[in-house]
Amino acid sequence: MSGKIRTEIISRKCIKPTSPTPPHLNSFKLSLLDQLSPNIHGNITFFYPYTAGNTTHFCFKSQLLQNSLSETLTRFYPLAGRLRDATIDCNDDGAFFIESRTDATLSDFLGKPDFDTVEQNFLPTADNETVESSNGAMFLARFTLFGCGGTAVSLCLNHKIVDLGTLLTVLQSWTAACRGGVEQSPNDADLNLGASLFPPREIPGMSASVNIPAAEKFTARRFVFSASNVGELKRRVLHSHQFHPSRVEVVLALIWRCAMCATRAKTGSFKPSALFQAVNLRSRMEPPAPETTIGNFVWPFAVTAEKEEELELHCAVRRMREGMKEFVEMGAKGLREGGGFEAVMGFLKKRGEMLKKEEGIVVYKCSSWCRYPLLEVDFGWGKPVWRTSVNRIVSNTIALMDVEDGGVEALITLDEQEMDVFEQHHEMLHYAVLNPSILI
Incomplete structure (x- = not known):
């Protein structure tokens, strides 16, 4: 299947927060558990079918995603920053957003889903030009249009500050903003409790990651x-x-x-x-x-x-x-x-x-x-x-x-x-x- 689906990049954009981060929040402390987490980007991809009653055009959906992401970055401002050792420089450099399309239909892919296809065609990190120009972005997103009208939303977020619970909180806020605020997003998200409960310490070379001997293949x-x-x-x-x-x-x-x-x-x-x-x-x-x-x-x-x-x-x-x-x-x-x-x-x-x-x-x-x-x-x-x-x-x-x-x-x-x-x-x-x- 990975040989049949090919995607074409339509655009690459840097998405900055709607409002600049206040100066007193420019330096965000990582917690002890953040320090021990690997400096890698985790990923998740969502696949959405086309429905006959939904006439919203891809371009309009994409703009909604970008605008609401900008709002979300204002709230979760470290995700628009850049990692600097035990801190995040909340400089509003922003997230990266990629638009792409494929002639394949969503049913073509879902008939036999393939991890190679996901990695090579839907993840933001599959686009080398974006990775190079993103300059260490904490948050990358990619929105892909299928030939049938179905779509895929792929996210890559830095594990230094994002675990699964954090991902869910960010998604709840982003989707609520994208829907136009019909339902309220979580209003009790706390960005500073981690470093307060687990103050950062000097721990050179240590990681909480469990090391597994590398398999040849x-x-x-x-x-x-x-x-x-x-x-x-x-x-x-x-x-x-x-x-x-x-x-x-x-x-x-x-x-x-x-x-x-x-x-x-x-x-x-x-x-x-x-x-x-x-x-x-x-x-x-x-x-x-x-x-x-x-x-x-x-x-x-x-x-x-x-x-x-x-x-x-x-x-x-x-x-x-x-x-x-x-x-x-x-x-x-x-x-x-x-x-x-x-x-x-x-x-x-x-x-x-x-x-x-x-x-x-x-x-x-x-x-x-x-x-x-x-x-x-x-x-x-x-x-x-x-x-x-x-x-x-x-x-x-x-x-x-x-x-x-x-x-x-x-x-x-x-x-x-x-x-x-x-x-x-x-x-x-x-x-x-x-x-x-x-x-x-």
Whole structure:
């Protein structure tokens, strides 16, 4: 599919805030957790079908997006600035906005969605001229018109200040402004609480990112677990436990188990493994922070499997549940004490010791986007039919997202050789469908 779709750039524009940032806000402090976050741009793309009742022209939609983005940048002014070490220079240099078009129809693409196509044709960072001229922009957006009238909105935002919770708050504000303020955008977004709770510190060379040995070649696949199959997985676990497992727990446990089977098939023996899960800290701290707090408020906790039997579905789910409980009770609630520095350093030390303990340990990273209303993102011409994110940075990652029927969509990266085994595993074939079509 990636060879069939080609996009043409129509225009590139720098979008500045509607109002200049006041001088006393020109220097924005990163929090300790922001400092530890990687200086990379995360991405997400929303696909919107053409509807017969919506006669709004692409050019008009594009102008609405640009004008409302300008308003949004005034409110979230660091996103219009440029990163300078432990601060953001809020100089109003602005975001970058790209318009593009393709003769292909949205149904052509969604018939068999392809990550290469998304990366090469829809992301703002796919346009090298824009990347070079954007001069370190924190926020890049691209609006693409399909031949059928459908559209795609792609965003790339710097992870130094944007986690998934922040992305959602920014999107709620931007979409409300684009719809003309019919619904009020969040009015309690707090840009300064992060640095107040977690003051920046001198921590040269340290990162909260979990390092995974680079695979020579890795690939990405999309698997969809229907609600009925998720229910079947839950019933399997219920036979062994007294608690009701979540859909994320059972799907993630199955993926971890099958991925390790693929590793064993490649190496010839079982290896210890660690699964790191990103946790939104906002509601889990004591006292909790508002969900609209801006910045990085995530931290990974680890679940390990030193023996193969620990990856049996019910065992893996139990270890996840116990690991999350221990992390919340022993770690997350104590993060607000003393600016979080001692707790963060303790987390990093413990993680380092765990990874050194087991030579050749196989590490996976997971983030769950489930229960985030990303399928509700409406700029004024309806809800998206699909949204996705592309990871071309590191292997052994798992991202879980909602499916409208209550199921789970998993975006997985693995070593190419391991993926060949993984996608043929009998349990994956039973519970998940590889890259099904998305119906408009």
